[in-house]
Amino acid sequence: MNIYIHLINLRIMAEVLFASHMLARLMPHRTHWPLRLTLSVLGCLLLALAFPIPAFAEQAYVLWGMVMYGSIFALAMGSLAVCYEESLLTVFCAVTIGYTLHHLVSSLETVMTELLHLAEVGIPGWLCSMLALLLAYIPGYRYFSRLIRENGQIRIEEKTLPFLSLAVLMVDIVIGLYQMQLHEVYDAPGYDIMIGLLNALACVFVLRMQSDLIANRRLKTELEIVQSMLQEEKRQYENSRRSIAVINQKCHDLKHQLRTLRKQSGEVDRSVLREIEHAVEMYDTSIQTGNAALDVILTEKKLLCESKGVSLTCIADGSGMEKVSPSDVYALFGNILDNAMEAVGRLDDPGERGISLSVRRVAETTVIHEENRYRGEILLEDGLPRTQKGDTDWHGFGMKSIRMIAETYHGYLNISLENGIFSLTIMLMPE
Numbered sequence: 001m002n003i004y005i006h007l008i009n010l011r012i013m014a015e016v017l018f019a020s021h022m023l024a025r026l027m028p029h030r031t032h033w034p035l036r037l038t039l040s041v042l043g044c045l046l047l048a049l050a051f052p053i054p055a056f057a058e059q060a061y062v063l064w065g066m067v068m069y070g071s072i073f074a075l076a077m078g079s080l081a082v083c084y085e086e087s088l089l090t091v092f093c094a095v096t097i098g099y100t101l102h103h104l105v106s107s108l109e110t111v112m113t114e115l116l117h118l119a120e121v122g123i124p125g126w127l128c129s130m131l132a133l134l135l136a137y138i139p140g141y142r143y144f145s146r147l148i149r150e151n152g153q154i155r156i157e158e159k160t161l162p163f164l165s166l167a168v169l170m171v172d173i174v175i176g177l178y179q180m181q182l183h184e185v186y187d188a189p190g191y192d193i194m195i196g197l198l199n200a201l202a203c204v205f206v207l208r209m210q211s212d213l214i215a216n217r218r219l220k221t222e223l224e225i226v227q228s229m230l231q232e233e234k235r236q237y238e239n240s241r242r243s244i245a246v247i248n249q250k251c252h253d254l255k256h257q258l259r260t261l262r263k264q265s266g267e268v269d270r271s272v273l274r275e276i277e278h279a280v281e282m283y284d285t286s287i288q289t290g291n292a293a294l295d296v297i298l299t300e301k302k303l304l305c306e307s308k309g310v311s312l313t314c315i316a317d318g319s320g321m322e323k324v325s326p327s328d329v330y331a332l333f334g335n336i337l338d339n340a341m342e343a344v345g346r347l348d349d350p351g352e353r354g355i356s357l358s359v360r361r362v363a364e365t366t367v368i369h370e371e372n373r374y375r376g377e378i379l380l381e382d383g384l385p386r387t388q389k390g391d392t393d394w395h396g397f398g399m400k401s402i403r404m405i406a407e408t409y410h411g412y413l414n415i416s417l418e419n420g421i422f423s424l425t426i427m428l429m430p431e
Contacts, residue, residue: 006049009068012048012069013047015101015102015105016072016073017044017045017098018098019098019102019140020076020079020099021080022098023094023097024083024098027084027094028086029083029084030083036083041079044078044079048075093213097140097210100206101136104199104200104207105129105132105136106132107196108132108136111193111196114193140207147211290319291318291319295318296330297330298333298357301338304341305355308345312337312357313355313356313357320365328409332401336357338398339399340355340370340372341355343375344373346376347373348375352373355370355371356369357369365427365429366427366429367425368425368427369424373420374417374421378422380417384403385399409428409429409430410429411427411428414426
């Protein structure tokens with residue numbers, strides 16, 4: 001009997017280690033990782049096989065089982081800590097995922113075995129075990145590996161939820177231990193199936209909690225990047241506002257000087273005067289929208305469009321945006337026009353490099369609409385265009401910043417793609 005229990009411990013340890021390292025291998029490795037992995041896994045397996053079984057184990061089965069499961073969990077944590085350069089909290093979460101996958105295998109195996117027994121189908125137990133492993137580990141690996149690759153490493157900052165996940169798992173394990181202890185008392189058809197299904201549901205719940213932890217870390221990182229961008233754009237707005245005010249003053253002075261030159265004798269080449277006037281008119285803003293921040297950003301982007309050979313057609317009424325902070329106005333329209341300029345800059349035909357922008361007030365709502373042509377294929381992900389740049393970690397935040405600002409003012413962002421035309425519509429309803 002003791003040999004059988006030792007073998008069970010060995011199997012549990014092997015499954016937990018396999019599931020934990022299966023996901024943890026995506027973490028940064030320590031030096032001499034293959035050697036560390038081999039030695040730590042062998043050490044854990046030997047310790048699990050030699051785990052002592054006291055004489056009182058049968059009388060205090062639940063207590064002994066908790067000590068045994070807790071020891072296996074601690075050994076798995078030690079193995080991962082030796083192999084990967086991660087915090088203990090991250091290692092803790094990775095082992096919790098591995099332990100949950102193992103427990104899901106055990107629950108599925110129980111359900112399948114009992115169902116086959118009721119159906120009087122003779123299938124070897126090892127076949128049920130292998131099928132349960134495949135049903136749990138393959139989808140689990142595919143789901144979590146994709147999640148980790150999309151969201152970076154399994155770095156966890158939330159300190160409460162991991163322990164809550166483990167608490168749910170431990171409660172479920174205790175229920176399973178009580179079920180095994182009372183098996184003879186409640187040996188009714190379907191009882192083990194019901195408990196197995198409840199255990200499986202608990203495992204799915206824990207896995208979902210852990211996946212949310214991984215995804216939330218990415219969302220928090222994105223939020224920090226977008227907020228940092230907004231702070232930077234706030235500083236840039238102040239610089240641009242001062243610069244454009246100086247440029248406008250200089251242009252005003254130059255206009256007066258040009259008028260004086262025109263009144264002089266024909267010593268000055270008239271074509272030269274016209275060229276100078278054209279340059280002054282280009283830099284002398286005539287954009288008056290009713291919103292100072294909107295005037296600044298449209299003037300700045302109009303000059304940039306002129307320098308890049310892009311036509312910017314703009315009809316803007318900014319009177320409805322008095323409750324939107326100047327830095328948010330600057331960031332919002334800056335990102336809209338930067339994205340549009342980047343898109344039309346890829347077009348081969350200079351005649352198609354045009355951007356249309358309108359801002360109008362409808363009752364208490366401000367409607368912003370922008371259109372431009374684009375080349376190639378744009379894929380939408382979560383309603384936003386997926387970045388066409390290689391570095392997805394640091395690009396694609398412009399659109400997220402736009403949506404974040406829109407939602408801040410109780411509005412929304414809508415994007416449509418039709419016949420090679422990119423259309424963006426934003427509704428702002430500031431209170």
